[in-house]
Amino acid sequence: MKRGRPKKFDDTEALERAMGVFWRKGYDATSVDDLMEAMEIPRQSLYRTFTDKRTLFLRALDHYDEIALGLVVATLNAEGRAIDNIQAAFKLWNNAVSSRDRAGCLFANTYAQFLLEDQDVRERLMKSQKRIGTALEKALRLAQQQGDVDPALDAKAISRTIGAAVNGLLGLARAGLPAAHTNDILDTLFALITNRASSKFADS
Amino acid sequence: MKRGRPKKFDDTEALERAMGVFWRKGYDATSVDDLMEAMEIPRQSLYRTFTDKRTLFLRALDHYDEIALGLVVATLNAEGRAIDNIQAAFKLWNNAVSSRDRAGCLFANTYAQFLLEDQDVRERLMKSQKRIGTALEKALRLAQQQGDVDPALDAKAISRTIGAAVNGLLGLARAGLPAAHTNDILDTLFALITNRASSKFADS
DNA sequence: CGATTTATAGACTGTTTGATAAAATAATAC
DNA sequence: GTATTATTTTATCAAACAGTCTATAAATCG
Numbered sequence: 001m002k003r004g005r006p007k008k009f010d011d012t013e014a015l016e017r018a019m020g021v022f023w024r025k026g027y028d029a030t031s032v033d034d035l036m037e038a039m040e041i042p043r044q045s046l047y048r049t050f051t052d053k054r055t056l057f058l059r060a061l062d063h064y065d066e067i068a069l070g071l072v073v074a075t076l077n078a079e080g081r082a083i084d085n086i087q088a089a090f091k092l093w094n095n096a097v098s099s100r101d102r103a104g105c106l107f108a109n110t111y112a113q114f115l116l117e118d119q120d121v122r123e124r125l126m127k128s129q130k131r132i133g134t135a136l137e138k139a140l141r142l143a144q145q146q147g148d149v150d151p152a153l154d155a156k157a158i159s160r161t162i163g164a165a166v167n168g169l170l171g172l173a174r175a176g177l178p179a180a181h182t183n184d185i186l187d188t189l190f191a192l193i194t195n196r197a198s199s200k201f202a203d204s
Numbered sequence: 205m206k207r208g209r210p211k212k213f214d215d216t217e218a219l220e221r222a223m224g225v226f227w228r229k230g231y232d233a234t235s236v237d238d239l240m241e242a243m244e245i246p247r248q249s250l251y252r253t254f255t256d257k258r259t260l261f262l263r264a265l266d267h268y269d270e271i272a273l274g275l276v277v278a279t280l281n282a283e284g285r286a287i288d289n290i291q292a293a294f295k296l297w298n299n300a301v302s303s304r305d306r307a308g309c310l311f312a313n314t315y316a317q318f319l320l321e322d323q324d325v326r327e328r329l330m331k332s333q334k335r336i337g338t339a340l341e342k343a344l345r346l347a348q349q350q351g352d353v354d355p356a357l358d359a360k361a362i363s364r365t366i367g368a369a370v371n372g373l374l375g376l377a378r379a380g381l382p383a384a385h386t387n388d389i390l391d392t393l394f395a396l397i398t399n400r401a402s403s404k405f406a407d408s
Numbered sequence: 409c410g411a412t413t414t415a416t417a418g419a420c421t422g423t424t425t426g427a428t429a430a431a432a433t434a435a436t437a438c
Numbered sequence: 439g440t441a442t443t444a445t446t447t448t449a450t451c452a453a454a455c456a457g458t459c460t461a462t463a464a465a466t467c468g
Contacts, residue, residue, distance in 0.1 A: 024318075026232075026316060028230075028232035028318075029232055029317070029318035104316070108316065108372075109316035111316065111376065111378060111379050112230060112308070112312065112313035112315065112316040112375055112378065113230055113317070114229045114230045114232070114233030115233075116378060116379055125379045126380060129379075154392070156388070157388040157391065157392045158392060160385055160388050160389050160392070161393060163372075163376075164369050164372040164373045164389050165369035165372055166372065167371075167372030167375060167376060168367075168368040168371030168372025168374075169368045169372065170372075171312065171315035171316055171371060171372070171375065172333065172367075172368055174315055174316065174320060175315050175320055175329045175330060175333075176326060176330060177333070184360070184364050184365070185361070185368050187361065188358070188361045188364070188365040192396065
């Protein structure tokens, strides 16, 4: 028994579009007008549904964590040999840095903004970084047990290093680092943990 | 035979202060009022001397390249064993990520901003990244000749990877990554090229 | 139908923004 | 001292900003 005039937009769809704008432009450079245009909803609907710009941004971060990071984590936790899953995750990263729009990663982009003084934002960034790091470390340990990775390697340190490197890579790609460089970097990182032939991450 | 009233501030000093504000807050979040206050010069003097906010930012980038990156490059090119110079550069990076204010790196911070659409900004970012990468690669090759680094390593790929990782590390540190993590990462990166004992980058 | 509830549309508010103009001030040259 | 030149000070501008208010439209319920 619903009442009143039904809204003619989908909340999730609108949130996803808002996320895209923040992703491409960053928080400060995104105006509420930009958001309205991209979300294709009127001003009042935006404020009624998402409270204000900052809250909408926080929800965009959460959604990104769910979708984008969720995909990486799921890939790392997939069935099968752990080393294959890790390689699949590298492939995801390669897609992210070589995609046409080069938007990088919403989280990586947010690290450099003044918004960082915002505790709620900060927490989300650290949480997601930890989430990736933990998943990678777990896969790495499994790969060691499965005999695909040298058990002498420090899984925690290596996963942290890869996390940082991918983070930096996303920023550099955004600024226009050539594909040859990004490939070099991903290959080198992957070689850090295994000796499989390189150039495994070229676009499929 | 100078004429007219002399200005009572030093251009370089003022530029350095402006650089500091951009560094900490980012371009968008920095207002002209912020700049005036930090530079301790009146509005008109700012516009007369530095044209406008964007031009001032470009000059700040150039100055940062000269000072901060110049120090890293000079460290890498110093006399003595190349491996020691590389280690010294790592120490510089460790200082950058563990300093109290955690401002990171002006360039690294700029990668994520919308300002990136600005071709002049983009060029400077790429130029400086290349500058560091080239210096590191050169030092690495020298260290190989001097027998301190495995000659089988791909100097170019490794230096690119370290460049990306340091870039990401600077962003993460800015968001509050604990010192234990940053140390882990720098140690792992350094171990990538040598087997010297780790924990070489703790604050002195 | 009429009352009620919710959504939309657009005008509007009070700040803050980057930037400019004009007046006032201070220092040198002659 | 006066003219000249440059700097500071103060006032001001139009545009953009996030966010609010009011009126209207569309749906459900009794």
